[in-house]
Amino acid sequence: MLRRVIGAFVAVAIGVALVAAATLLLASGQAKVPDRFAAAPVVVAGPEASTPGIPFPPARPWSSADAAALSARLAALPGVAEAVPDRTFYAQVSGHEQDTVEGHGWSSARLGDLKLTAGAPPARPGEVVVGERVGAEPGTAITLLTASGPQRYLVTGVVAAPLIFVADDVAAELAPGVRAIGLRLESGAGTDRVAAGARDVVGMGGRVLTGDGRGALEPRADARLRWIGMQVLTGTAALGGFVTVFVVASTFAFTVGQRRRELGLFRAIGATPGQVRRMVLGEALAVGAIGSVAGLLAGAALAPVVGRILVGARLEPATFEVRFEVWPVLVSLAVGPVVAVLGAWSAARRAARVRPLEALREAAVEQRPMGWARWMLGGVLLAVGIALAIGTAATDDVQNGATFALYSAMALVTGMTVLAPAAVPPIVRLCRLPVRTKGGAVGLLVRESALTAARRTASTAAPVLLTVAFAVLVAGMVRTSTEAYAAGRAADADAGxxxxxxxxxxxxxxxxxxxxxxxxxxxxxxxxxxxxxxxxxxxxxxxxxxxxxxxxxxxxxxxxxxxxxxxxxxxxxxxxxxxxxxxxxxxxxxxxxxxxxxxxxxxxxxxxxxxxxxxxxxxxxxxxxxxxxxVATWAAEADAEEDRLVWVFTLLLIGVSAGYGAIAVANTLLMAAAGRAPDLRVLRLTGATRRQVTGFVLAESSLVVLIGAVLGGAVAFGALLSIRAGLSEQVGAPVALVVPWPVVAGVVGLCLLLAMLAGVATSRRAWVDTNRLTS
Structure with a gap:
């Protein structure tokens, strides 16, 4: 009993930890106020633009004349000490291409209260102030890359921030449009009052930003990284939620299935079906609540670590930091009990409907692994998955294709899991277990055990099915798409x-x-x-x-x-x-x-x-x-940075699903050990050696992983074929199916390793228990 409770608790806690970490990181994805606006409590920005094609479009700019007139009106407001137009243009120091790619007029330095650490401000064309990281001293010459080409500039000063400043007249030529005007306030002036006055002045011709709202002015490179990071975290949270529901539900269903004899005894002594259901659901609610608290604490500790990893992988800007908000805590605390109760609901109803004598009989041998309702549900899910796969193959829209593919995989994975008990016998019969060789009795027992308890075998293989399916699908989809778009770009190019x-x-x-x-x-x-x-x-x-x-x-x-x-x-x-x-x-x-x-x-x-x-x-x-x-190199490198970020994102998603799935495999096998103890004891008492008992358990664990990998791979490859057809339609050229076998082998190997470790622990415990009984 304790082992089953601990197993369910572990499944809930890990799932909630994933959800908590992902939602905490997601809640922390707010844009940070740029340091160069730190001394401007109020910033007036151009009208916000919108378009589905650009997730972070810049504000519509004002012309130089309009910006000057608007700045004069804003500067006349009570409490405003100065209104400074901020100009931004492309510039970077040659030899420091990985550093900042933005330049500004020197007056913008006042908006961040930036001070020179050496030298003097730029006063004429050809003069520049650079950040300390460049390593240039005042009086030295550097090459500045701009849109017109490389130009020689004289360094007149140095600031601590990694920014580039030129004379205001030069900035006006390089950036004639103004997207923001920063307001420096007089001592004691109220930000809200000045902001209200600025709104009256601007009207519908701009936005007034204060506090954290000034984060909308962060550099577009940071905004792009943050947007990519939000896609990563949103996908991780969605996949983490799906995996959590899937694993926790299968774990509780497996736990309740193992207790059929116990529940049958309750029914035999007079417990009503309603009492059985309430008992099971009450236990699930308690385990889910405790698991949520533990998972929340683990997720809160994990979030900062993952945040640093995201910054290091350039999935988030360097300014990203984890912030603890209320709503991720509430969501995480609610996930455990809700998922646990939902996972136990179906199994509890099934157990409560069984008559006492039938429950006692079914506790020894499964009489019917597949009922008509399960057949119908599995068939509907597979039909939906196939329909979505056809939609993936037929669409010529990239976003719709990816969406259809993900939903198709979810439907197919769930449908295959529901129908898995029916798929177990054919797979087991196809496996050539060594039943006629020395020690072949072990192989015979493994095969017959899997055939006799098809539902138990399918439930144990479910986490492997999920893990392998998503690993193959996501990794294969990304690699195939990368090759397809590169091939399309190369085919469209009419140059060498x-x-x-x-x-x-x-x-x-x-x-x-x-x-x-x-x-x-x-x-x-x-x-x-x-x-x-x-x-x-x-x-x-x-x-x-x-x-x-x-x-x-x-x-x-x-x-x-x-x-x-x-x-x-x-x-x-x-x-x-x-x-x-x-x-x-x-x-x-x-x-x-x-x-x-x-x-x-x-x-x-x-x-x-x-x-x-x-x-x-x-x-x-x-x-x-x-x-x-x-051209081939250009086609492959055209979106190299985006491809790198997507692949990092892919590995993160695979890590989430594979890590949780592999842990769930080991957890489920350890839970199953309690129900298998009598079988192992009989095997020992009939003369099996310790090596044979261990071999039996390891062979059974390997068979479970094999079944899950075969079913999961079948689902994933079916979805990948539809994705390849859709990509061929989109790029207008044949597309090869690319599967990163090392990733797939690593995922299957991880599941197999943890399954065998769990098997060794199970066999050792069974051997010790048997020796204790026979001594």
């Missing part, structure tokens, strides 16, 4: 060579574009007023015949016609009226609007070219932050 940025450089400057004969897109973001909201649209500039001046090429889905005009706001805050010169089919352009290259450069001095396609290989000047690679 590509100029790409060197590591740590976000894009190519105009110096590179002018030096090579190829052609590349120059992307930027434009803003369109739609009703009462601002939408950010992806725009690219390109040298294309017939595309000059105010002309624009749009996608058919935009609903615009040739000859139509519409206004947009570019990065410099200027409003430009564009005229539609052509309409392209949806999916034929990598952006929503295509304009002339000089239009983008004129309105966005910090725009960078991602890559340049070349007909033949050429050299690039040294020190411009570029290199030449073949």
């Amino acid at each position: 060579w590509t100029v790409v940025p060197q590591d740590g450089v976000p894009g190519l400057g105009e110096a590179v574009v002018a030096a090579v004969p190829g052609r590349g897109l120059l992307p930027t973001t434009a803003y369109v007023d739609v009703g009462n909201k601002v939408e950010a649209r992806s725009v690219a500039g390109v040298d294309r015949p017939g595309l000059t001046g105010d002309g624009v090429v749009v996608l058919a889905g935009s609903g615009r016609r040739v000859g139509e005009t519409f206004p947009v706001v570019f990065a410099d805050g200027a409003q430009v009226t564009l005229r539609v010169t052509a309409v392209e089919p949806d999916g034929s352009l990598p952006v929503e609007f295509l304009v002339a290259r000089d239009v983008v450069r004129r309105h966005d001095p910090s725009a960078l070219t991602p890559a340049i396609q070349l007909a033949e290989r050429v050299g690039v000047p040294a020190g411009v932050g570029a290199r030449v690679v073949d």
